Amino acid sequence: MKILYITNVDRRYAMMGAACRGLKAEGKLRADCDVLKVESDSRWTREWEEKLSSASLVLIRWMGNTIRTRFWDRCRFFMEKENIPYFMDAAGSAEGEAGRGLEHPAIQVLQQYAQYGGMENYKNFWLYAQSLLSGENERVKAPEKLCWAGIFHPDMDGKCMTAP
Known part of the structure; x- marks a missing residue:
């Protein structure tokens, strides 16, 4: 059940990578799961085929004005050809x-984990993706919205207050 997360967003690459490494260290995620970075000048090569060929699921976060590039066209063709x-x-x-x-x-659900952000949501993103493949229906905590502005206190209901 190899899960790959591919992105061109630096912060997402770093945070999803940290969540992935943390879960692997805890023995909660398979060792072959990984986060891969795509650059604007990335070329589709045999190396990319080798990375994706044994994947059970590929999740991609792309930020930009188009996905119509040679790299993504070839990547999508490969994933569809290999089912x-x-x-x-x-x-x-x-x-x-x-x-x-x-x-x-x-x-x-995957989009909510990613959109809401924070290390717990990112870890649960991985665990949820893994549970989709395992069929074990592992209980994964639902995506949790994080307060981006307001007064934070760890003992407060909801941990954040945005209005009096």
Whole structure:
């Protein structure tokens, strides 16, 4: 059940990588799960085919004005040819989303974990993705909205107050 997360967003690459490494260190995520960085000049090579060939699920976060590049065209063709389930959340692009093999409710939950941010949501993103593949229906905590502005106190209900 190798899960790959691919992104061109530096902060997401760092945070998802930290969550992935932390879960692997705790023995909660398979060692072959990984986070991969795509650069604007990335080329589709045999190395990319080798990385993706044994994947059970590929989750992609793309930020930019288009996903219509040679790299993504070849990547998508490869995943579809090899029947690798994937989902691409392409924020800011004209195309929006692309994917195959995941049900819409599962995609929505994964998007919430990623959108809400924070290390716990990122760890739960991985655990939820893993539970989708394992069929074990592992109980993973639901995505939790984080307060981005307001008064924070760890003992307060909701941990944050935004209005008096």
